Structure formats: C-alpha cells, structure tokens
Amino acid sequence: MAVLTEEKTQALHDQVLHLLKEKFTTGIVSSSCEYDFPVFIVEKEIIHDVLQYVKEEPSLNYHFLTTMCVLHYPENHGNEFAVMYQFHNMPANHRIRIKTFIPDQKLEIPTASDIFECANWMERQEYDFFGVNFIGHPNLIRILNMEDITFFPMRKEFPLEDQTRDDKNDTMFGR
Amino acid sequence: MSEIARTKMQMAQAPAGLEGPGFFLTSMEKAVGLARKNSIWPLPFATSCCGIEFMATMASHYDLGRFGSERLSFSPRQADLLMVMGTIAKKMGPVLRQVYEQMAEPRWVLSVGACASSGGIFDTYSVLQGIDRIIPVDVYVPGCPPRPEQIIDGLMRVQDLVGHESFRRRNSQEYKELMNKYGIE
Numbered sequence: 241m242a243v244l245t246e247e248k249t250q251a252l253h254d255q256v257l258h259l260l261k262e263k264f265t266t267g268i269v270s271s272s273c274e275y276d277f278p279v280f281i282v283e284k285e286i287i288h289d290v291l292q293y294v295k296e297e298p299s300l301n302y303h304f305l306t307t308m309c310v311l312h313y314p315e316n317h318g319n320e321f322a323v324m325y326q327f328h329n330m331p332a333n334h335r336i337r338i339k340t341f342i343p344d345q346k347l348e349i350p351t352a353s354d355i356f357e358c359a360n361w362m363e364r365q366e367y368d369f370f371g372v373n374f375i376g377h378p379n380l381i382r383i384l385n386m387e388d389i390t391f392f393p394m395r396k397e398f399p400l401e402d403q404t405r406d407d408k409n410d411t412m413f414g415r
Numbered sequence: 416m417s418e419i420a421r422t423k424m425q426m427a428q429a430p431a432g433l434e435g436p437g438f439f440l441t442s443m444e445k446a447v448g449l450a451r452k453n454s455i456w457p458l459p460f461a462t463s464c465c466g467i468e469f470m471a472t473m474a475s476h477y478d479l480g481r482f483g484s485e486r487l488s489f490s491p492r493q494a495d496l497l498m499v500m501g502t503i504a505k506k507m508g509p510v511l512r513q514v515y516e517q518m519a520e521p522r523w524v525l526s527v528g529a530c531a532s533s534g535g536i537f538d539t540y541s542v543l544q545g546i547d548r549i550i551p552v553d554v555y556v557p558g559c560p561p562r563p564e565q566i567i568d569g570l571m572r573v574q575d576l577v578g579h580e581s582f583r584r585r586n587s588q589e590y591k592e593l594m595n596k597y598g599i600e
Contacts, residue, residue, distance in 0.1 A: 385540075405544055
C-alpha cells in the first residue's frame with residue numbers, strides 16, 4: 241500500500257475534517273495525523289451517525305471497514321476504553337481512522353453491524369475480549385474463547401499467565 | 416534381493432518360548448503383544464509445528480513404517496495410538512477428549528512436544544496446560560518441536576508398553592480408577 245506523504249495526509253485530514261464539521265456541529269473532539277493516517281476522535285453519541293456518514297457521503301466513500309478494535313487505557317479515568325474503526329476508500333486508496341472513548345462504568349456503544357456487515361464478527365470478538373456491549377448487535381456472544389469463561393482476557397487488569405498452573409512458583413519463575 | 420540387503424534386514428524377535436521341530440510354544444500374552452507392538456495404527460492429532468516434524472517422521476527419510484506404524488488411521492475407531500502433536504487450545508480440549516473416547520480399547524496416547532505435554536511457552540488463558548489434564552498420557556516426548564528421531568524414540572517407548580502390557584490391565588481396578596480420575600466412564 242502506498243504510503244501518503246505528509247502533505248497529502250494533511251490535505252486528506254483537512255478535507256475529511258471540513259466535511260465532518262459541516263455535518264456535525266458538535267461531538268467532534270479532536271483530530272490529528274498519525275503517520276499517514278488521519279485520526280478523528282468523536283463522541284460516543286454521534287459515532288453511529290459518523291460511521292453512516294463516512295460510508296454514504298459520495299465525496300468520502302469509505303465503504304470498506306478494514307478493521308475495528310477496542311483499546312483499554314486503565315489510567316485514563318472516565319475514558320478507560322476506546323473503540324477504533326479503520327476505513328478504506330478503495331477507489332481513491334485513502335484510509336482514515338475514527339475513534340471514540342467510553343467509560344468503564346457504562347461500556348456501551350451502538351453497533352456498526354447495521355451499516356457494515358463485517359462488523360458483526362469483529363464486534364463479537366471485541367465483546368469476547370473486552371466485554372464492550374454493542375447495543376443493537378443481532379448476536380452478541382463469544383466468538384473465540386470458551387463459552388463458559390467469566391472474564392474478559394484482554395483487559396489490562398487480567399493477568400497474562402494461566403491461573404490454573406501450580407507448578408510454577410516464585411522461586412522458579414519469579415512470579 | 417542382494418546378500419547385503421538381506422543381512423541388514425531385521426525381523427521382529429520372537430518372544431521367549433519352547434521351540435522344537437515344527438512347533439513353538441509361548442504365552443498368548445506375549446504373542447499378542449508382539450503382534451500389537453509391530454502394527455500400531457496411529458491417529459495423528461497435529462495442531463501445529465510438532466505436526467510438521469511428524470510429517471517428516473512419516474516420510475521416506477525417517478519412515479515410521481519401519482516400526483509397523485505406516486498405516487495412519489484418521490478415524491479414532493480403528494486407531495491404537497493417539498499422537499497429540501502441538502498446542503491444544505482450551506476450546507480444542509473437548510474435541511480431543513471426544514476423539515480419545517471414540518477410540519476402542521486398548522488405546523495409548525503419545526504426547527509430542529512441550530505444548531501438548533505442558534502448555535509449553537503458551538502459559539496463557541486460552542491454552543490447555545498439558546493434555547494430561549483431560550486425557551491420560553502414556554509417553555511424553557520433550558522438545559520444541561522434537562526432532563523426528565525423538566518422535567521415533569517416543570513411538571518405540573510406546574511399543575515397549577504395548578509389547579509388555581498384561582491382558583488383565585484394562586480390566587484392572589487401577590485402570591478403572593485412572594479412567595475415573597479423568598471422568599471417562
């Protein structure tokens with residue numbers, strides 16, 4: 241994939257930001273360029289409309305949801321979790337990233353699966369690993385882990401090692 | 416066949432017994448043990464890189480056929496030996512257990528590599544920390560992954576077990592207790 245130059249990334253960022261600000265008067269928190277990726281941070285309340293808009297607005301045309309994921313920032317009080325969506329405009333070969341923050345007290349965000357079919361399984365995976373509740377998802381159940389586990393293993397407070405091992409102790413492995 | 420090839424050929428050794436012109440006497444147990452140990456049908460349960468080493472073990476260079484195990488059984492019903500090679504995720508655990516339960520007695524299990532034996536480097540929430548947590552294992556092969564020579568050695572240790580197994584073992588109280596420990600009927 242061609243890496244955009246700094247100027248071209250900035251131009252893309254300015255163009256998308258202009259359109260977003262025209263459409264949404266409030267709710268756009270900040271924006272920046274990370275390497276060749278324009279990143280837009282928006283509020284949770286408008287995230288569903290933003291996703292719809294970047295897909296359906298002809299001058300944006302972000303029809304392809306490349307990936308999405310949840311991030312955990314435990315030290316970021318009030319905004320402990322972030323949901324990130326990465327889009328690709330295939331004809332123009334442009335990519336953008338949209339990010340929103342949610343507090344761990346209320347881990348809810350509207351589903352994107354009604355806009356992008358592929359978000360169905362991605363959201364199930366993020367639910368599986370982080371426990372984020374995607375409101376309106378048609379089938380929000382675990383997809384990769386055992387169905388009967390009671391925890392969300394990718395959260396930072398979850399210890400990496402398997403907790404059922406009893407042969408590894410402090411003297412041998414520095415636990 | 417040339418003279419050299421014939422002298423290099425090794426036949427399975429007959430068990431101890433009474434020999435005379437036209438007859439040979441030994442115990443049933445030993446005769447059956449001899450037959451069994453030289454015709455083990457393995458079921459390869461290969462999930463990762465140890466499986467690649469197993470492919471080399473089966474192929475012409477190392478040739479597991481020399482030990483009577485060239486006939487792989489991809490159905491657990493006809494298999495004698497379950498060869499578990501690779502990382503078993505916790506989600507795979509019930510599948511492995513079901514395969515073991517479908518095998519007919521007598522059955523043996525060979526755990527190949529660090530992951531199958533102990534979880535290996537994958538000390539994490541999603542990986543089973545050794546298959547002996549869900550099914551009984553007869554022989555462990557260390558290595559990450561083990562060389563084909565090591566897998567062959569593991570199979571030879573299984574052959575020793577098979578050849579010397581008592582007829583009564585599978586009906587014994589000890590064996591029943593072992594199965595009950597794993598919750599297998």
